[in-house]
Amino acid sequence: MKAAAFDYIRAGDLAEVCRALDDGGPDCKIIAGGQTLVPMMAMRLARPSILIDINAVGELQGIGGDETSLVIKACTRQAAAERSPEVRAKAPLLAKALRFVGHPQTRNRGTVGGSIANADPVAEIPLVALTLDAGLVAESAGGARNIGISGFFHGLMETSLAADECLTEVRFPVWNGGGIVGTGFREVSIRAGDFAIVAAAVQLALDENGVCKRAAVALGGVAPTPLRIEATAEALLSSDLDAKTVGEAARLAAHEIDPVADVHASAEYRRRTARVMVERAILEARDEALGRVAKP
Amino acid sequence: MKPREISVTVNAKHYRSEVPPRLTLLDYLREVLGLTGTHAGCEHGVCGACSVIFDGQPIRSCLMFAIQADGHEVETVEGLAGADGGLSPLQDAFWEAHALQCGYCTPGMLMASHALLRANPDPTEDEIKEAIGGNLCRCTGYQQIVEAVRLAAKRMREADPEAGPEGNKDRVDE
Amino acid sequence: MSSEAPEGRRFRYVSRKRRTKExxxxxxxQGRFVADISLPGMKHVALVTSPHPAARIEAIRTEEALKIEGVLAVITGEELARATDPLMSGLNLPDVRRFPLAVDRARYAGEWVAAVVADSRYIAEDGAELVEVDYDPLPFVVDAEEAMNEDAPAVHPAHGTNVLYQRKFVYGAVDDDFAAADHRLAFRACWGRSSTVPIETFGVLAEWHPGTGILDVWASIQMPKYPEQIARALRLDANCVRVHYDVDVGGSYGVKRGIKHTVLVGYLARKLGCPVRLIEDRLENMTGGDAHGPERIFDVEAAFNGDGEIRSLRIRALDNVGAYAGRAPLQLAKPIGAIVGPYRINSVEYEAISVTTNKTVQEAVRGFGQSPTNFAIETAVDKIARALDLDRVEIRKRNFIRKDEFPYTIPSGSEYDSGDYLTVQDKVLDLADFPALLARRDALRAEGTLAGIGISSCLEPSGGNAAFEPLFNPANETTTWxxxxxxxxxxxxxxxxxxxxxxxxxxxxxxxxxxxxxxxxxxxxxxxxxxxxxxxxxxxxxxxxxxxxxxxxxxxxxxxxxxxxxxxxxxxxxxxxxxxxxxxxxxxxxxxxxxxxxxxxxxxxxxxxxxxxxxxxxxxxxxxxxxxxEVPKGGELPDADGRVRMYPCYSFEAHIPLIEIDRDTGQVKILEYFIGHDCGTMINPDIVHGMVYGGIAHGIGAALYEIFAYNEDGQLLTGTFMDYLLPSVHEIPDIKMVDHSTPSPLTSMGQKGTGEGGYLGAPAAVASAVNDALAPLGLELDALPMRPGDIEALLRTKSG
The missing domain is CATH 3.30.365.10 (Aldehyde oxidase/xanthine dehydrogenase, molybdopterin binding domain)
Structure with missing residues (x-):
């Protein structure tokens, strides 16, 4: 399991990244954390001719933003995001999901943007980005481009990023339009730390009476890309999230999806556990928000 | 592709080497520097046998290319012992608790635990499990490993009650 | 703590807490594993493997590979087969020939077809990619029962059938006991294909010295008669092969038997005149490494009385050994040495069937076939208890061989040396505070959780004399180890x-x-x-x-x-x-x-x-x-009826886990794990405990997580660590252990064996716990591993 030969460019700044992408042709590939790319290369399932290393690009690291959005630069380590008070405050769903990503050692190297660009259908970070309707920025020699997450994931590990584009930042909208926010993240996997069979992400905002004013629900592992489940989200709106409503809403999720089987789970298992994970994530989010409502 | 020169600090020693870009950090440590304490288990980032500390954080050395380590610092199991060759408290606890059998996963376990104790001198059992959760051991069932890390933490705290977390300034305690 | 040997001897060092040497x-x-050994001028091997489960090899073209700078040689099965003799088999099967590289025909996906030697492993892999092989795909079979059909594709056409071994052993008056018993039940239990999967793959380095005529070998080996087997296949005198035993082996638990690897590398080192090293990568290890474990279907019938006395068993064990015989079929023989478990069962019929299929070859796995068999026996005991509405602890108590009955000869002719099963079970019940454990399970159930307690016991036959070899292969009169x-x-x-x-x-x-x-x-x-x-x-x-x-x-x-x-x-x-x-x-x-x-x-x-x-x-x-x-009590050949004295010493364990099942996802969580353990005198308690813990973890893997799964195209789906799931620290609970010592009268200090027991008892214990949790729903699951999807699908049959 040794990678095929490649040439290597360590980019010092974003301009250099874009230049290298422009020059490199279709077989060049960006390496960020490399936690997915390197095993693929070791198995020779990926064989870029040139690797452009963006780990030394300072512009691509850091966590910032303002009241309306949390901005995570693409090459920010997952571990840094996990430890960031700003992430916890502004995108608590992401903070929660990060703990499910691989293991501490892979989070020390893996990046937030890398996971999104890699677009694994069961990966947690793309799922959260989709749930929260994150905005993406990509840059190429031709300039910067904003990409809405809803059109980003094209298929199994395929995105709308062009071959000469580098994902530079992810903007997670902060839900501060009123209401008390609660988040839920649930996944079913065979072992802890494995890729999920099915993962569900939920963010809710409740008013002071516990009535749901806003809801976002998405599932991973049930389609070639992560999937927003609008029907479920809509069914929660204006309800006080009683068990029955939540159960019905989760059931809708199972109808929205058409999962496939693999060695770890049948399609039916995915469909059924999708319902369960959505239900549990909603209840988790509700209870978290209600806990906040109860606080003075 | 033609070899490229890199300069890496390993266990506080500086090395200059020529490496082909595709050489993994793991193979560089083992085959070029002769530091064979770090082991290959799966070469696809799952088993943790190749764990080393990179710029202060534990990582998988099979998932990095040596050329990416140019200008960076790496710590391996060979660097755990003191200058006099004496065992670190963690190593000694592994011996005391018999936290190993075949010894193959041991260097990775030690590096993962070493990084944990440096950041968190008083870990809970769950924190120990989280730290070594990505390191597979087939011999021990993990019982004596968890016990050894706990034992090392206790002894290190007793030896230096003032010690706090280091190298982890951005750690947030809730 | 100190133990006593049979004569009441007090120990100074034995049985005391002491740091290990290693x-x-x-x-x-500073371990010295085979991959740590590097010789000047050493070359590296990578393998070209078959993508087909069965195919005729029409042509192999190596020119492109040989053009790469740094590639020294590419060799094919044809060349190797000319220069070497077939690898030894545990059975007498002259028409099931096996070489390190496939000759004419590939028999499983992943089988080695050619080997590339180069300056580095990186370059060897570059070369392997460029070796072109023309295959003519053939019909194949991966299911053992299908392989037994008359019209099934033949894995080894010259052999005439896919059945490599089949014999029914009748020990005692089975028919009479069945006729006389109050009750009978029958069931099927399946053991999925898993293995020991050490974190170190297999590796071997060989160097040929023309001046002395010695082939030096360093390998991560755990294999009886390894040097002789290499020499024989390489057509060398045995004293031309020098195997260096000062190599640390990074885990084995049975499977590190790389004869085919060594013959290949030994041949290459001689041919090329330089040291040659093959360190399997994980992909090679999981597919072509020939290190899978047993895959068994048990059809079991039990005859028992109303008071729980088990009178007789009929066990039919069908094992899928994969594409070649190797030593694996003998794993059906070892269980004969403990075929009644720790119980006073009067008679047993045991039919052993070994079938070849187009799957990766099986190798010896921890317990050498005993863990699957123990799972079948313990499942029978649990089912009998349920059928009689009898407590699972109580039924074991009633059937255990008593302390004063040793030495105890079981129907198959093996003699158990010593034991005190009741006491060990009592000790672990105390350790678990069993009434409190039951109360905890019931409290969980009252909250709506599916909770279950597992009860299993197991014997660990130890110190064997290899009498399973003459038993299954009369041409091989081995009576000493x-x-x-x-x-x-x-x-x-x-x-x-x-x-x-x-x-x-x-x-x-x-x-x-x-x-x-x-x-x-x-x-x-x-x-x-x-x-x-x-x-x-x-x-x-x-x-x-x-x-x-x-x-x-x-x-x-x-x-x-x-x-x-x-x-x-x-x-x-x-x-x-x-x-x-x-x-x-x-x-x-x-x-x-x-x-x-x-x-x-x-x-x-x-x-x-x-x-x-x-x-x-x-x-x-x-x-x-x-x-x-000499092995105590060794030295005798089996008799004509297959009665055989196989192992001198018998350790004993009693396992009690508490588990819960997520009703909606089928995930099993082990909440508690208790074990009582008796291996006689412990030489070093830390080592004993460590191996028992590790064996339990390995058994939990076999019970819940690990499977070499194949699809209908005959492809292995779980050939990486992303898909073949070894338990991590998160899957293994804190294990609480209580020791007991019933010294063996046959050994120097009363010691018995201990490396396998945890693995022999844990799968049965976990299965028992899952079935206890399912029992209130009237459901049973008797196939391992019990993965979430399997359990959830079963639960769904009840709740719709």
Missing amino acids: DRRFIAG MESCVTKIDLAGTVTSIMATASAGQGHETLVATVTAEELERDPDGIRVVRSDSLASLPSNSPVASRMAIMLGGAASGAAKILKRKLIDIAAHNLQLPADRLVYEGGNVAVRDDPGKKLAWDELVEIAHRKYHQMPLGMEPGLQASYVW
Whole structure:
């Protein structure tokens, strides 16, 4: 399991990244954390001719933003995001999901943007980005481009990023339009730390009476890309999230999806556990928000 | 592709080497520097046998290319012992608790635990499990490993009650 | 804590908490594994593998690969088969020929078809990609029952059938016992294909010296008669192969048997005139490494009385060994040595069927077939209890062989040496505070959780004599599996013991040092234990069959006792007294009635090494002794009915886990795990406990997570660590253990084997717990592994 030969460019700044992408042709590939790319290369399932290393690009690291959005630069380590008070405050769903990503050692190297660009259908970070309707920025020699997450994931590990584009930042909208926010993240996997069979992400905002004013629900592992489940989200709106409503809403999720089987789970298992994970994530989010409502 | 020169600090020693870009950090440590304490288990980032500390954080050395380590610092199991060759408290606890059998996963376990104790001198059992959760051991069932890390933490705290977390300034305690 | 040997002997070093000899080098990163050994001019191998489960190999083109700078050679099966003899098989199957590289026909996806040798492993892989093979795909079969059909594709057409072995053994009056019993039940239980999957893959390095005509071999090996098998296949005299045993093996638990790897590398080293190393990568290891484990279908019938007395069993075991026979079919034979488990079962019928299919080849796995069989037996016991509405603890109590019935001969002819099963079960029930555990389970159930307690017991047959070989292959009259040890006291008075096998974490250096220290009454820390090479050493049969505490321990005891006797004789000669008036203490020899009058260790050593004039007449100078020990109770061939005495010692364990099942996802969580353990005298308790913990974790993996799964195209789907799921620390609960010691009357210090027991009992225990949790719903699941999807699908049949 040794990678095929490649040439290597360590980019010092974003301009250099874009230049290298422009020059490199279709077989060049960006390496960020490399936690997915390197095993693929070791198995020779990926064989870029040139690797452009963006780990030394300072512009691509850091966590910032303002009241309306949390901005995570693409090459920010997952571990840094996990430890960031700003992430916890502004995108608590992401903070929660990060703990499910691989293991501490892979989070020390893996990046937030890398996971999104890699677009694994069961990966947690793309799922959260989709749930929260994150905005993406990509840059190429031709300039910067904003990409809405809803059109980003094209298929199994395929995105709308062009071959000469580098994902530079992810903007997670902060839900501060009123209401008390609660988040839920649930996944079913065979072992802890494995890729999920099915993962569900939920963010809710409740008013002071516990009535749901806003809801976002998405599932991973049930389609070639992560999937927003609008029907479920809509069914929660204006309800006080009683068990029955939540159960019905989760059931809708199972109808929205058409999962496939693999060695770890049948399609039916995915469909059924999708319902369960959505239900549990909603209840988790509700209870978290209600806990906040109860606080003075 | 033609070899490229890199300069890496390993266990506080500086090395200059020529490496082909595709050489993994793991193979560089083992085959070029002769530091064979770090082991290959799966070469696809799952088993943790190749764990080393990179710029202060534990990582998988099979998932990095040596050329990416140019200008960076790496710590391996060979660097755990003191200058006099004496065992670190963690190593000694592994011996005391018999936290190993075949010894193959041991260097990775030690590096993962070493990084944990440096950041968190008083870990809970769950924190120990989280730290070594990505390191597979087939011999021990993990019982004596968890016990050894706990034992090392206790002894290190007793030896230096003032010690706090280091190298982890951005750690947030809730 | 100290233990007592049969004669009530108190130990100084044995059974005491003591740091191991081996750990020190591993924690410093100074282990010496095969991949750590590098020779000047060494070349590296990568394999070209078959993508088809069955195909004719029409042509292999190597030109493009050979054009790569750094690629030295590409060899094919055809070339290798011309230069070597087929690998040995455990059965007598002349038409099931096996070579390291496929010849004419590939028989499973992943089988090695060609080997590329290059300056580095990186370049070797580049070369392997460019080797072009033309295949003509053939029909294939991966299911064992389908493989038995008349019209099934033949894996080895020359053999005529896919059945490699089939025999029905009838031990005792089975039909009468079935007719007389109050009740009968029948069920099928399935053991999924998993293995031991060590974190280190298999590796081997060979170097040929034309000047001496010796092939030097360093390998991560755990294999009886390894040097002889390599030599035979390579058409060399056995004394042309020198296997270096001072290689640390990164885990094995049975599977590190790389004969085919070694024959390939040995051939290449000779052909190319340079050292050649093959370190399997994980992909090669999981597919073409030929290290899968048993895959069994058990059809079981049990006859029992209303009071729970189990009268008889009929067990049909169908095993899928994969594409070649190897040693794996013999794994159906070992269970005959404990075919009634720890129970007084009057008669047994056992039909063993070994079938070849187009799957990866099976290898010896921890317990050598005993863990699946124990799962089948324990499942039967649980089902009988449920059928009678009898407590699962109680039914075991009623059927356990009693302490005063040993030695106990079971229907298949093997004799259990000693045991106290009731006491061990009582101890673990106490440890678990069983009434409280039941209350906890019931409280969980009251909350709506599916909770269950597992009950299992198991025997660990240990110290084997390989009598399963003549049993399944009468051409092979093996009745000994001796083990040796050489110990010497040098001129400076330090003690060195030499063993003749590699170790894979079992702590053999600690074992030998402890036992030698105990006999010589010298500090174990000062005793050096080295691992020799195959030419310089006496015979060994390697650490298989839970045998080393017994066999190597016995050999070390034997050698040390000879030295002790010699020291006493030298003292007797110099003190002019008969030996029986002397007393040996701490290495000094004193006059019993006059303790001031003595010869100290240093003086005795000085005499032996320098002062021949002070030695007893005719005594060999120096202080060295070798001891080769025959397996206790070995030496007999099976009788015509297949009654056989296979293992001398029987350890015992009782397991009690508490689990809960997520009703909606089918995920199993192990909340508690208790085990009572009796392996007689423990030489080093930390080592014993470690192996038991590790065996349990391995068994939890087999029960819940691990499976080499194939699709309908005959492809292995779980060939990486992303898909083949070894338990991590998160999957293994805190395990609580209680010891008991029923010493064996047959061994030097009362010790029995211990490396396999955790793995022998845990799968049955976890399955028992899952079924206890499912019982209130009227559901049963008897196939391992029990993965979330399997359990959830079953639960769905009840809740719709």
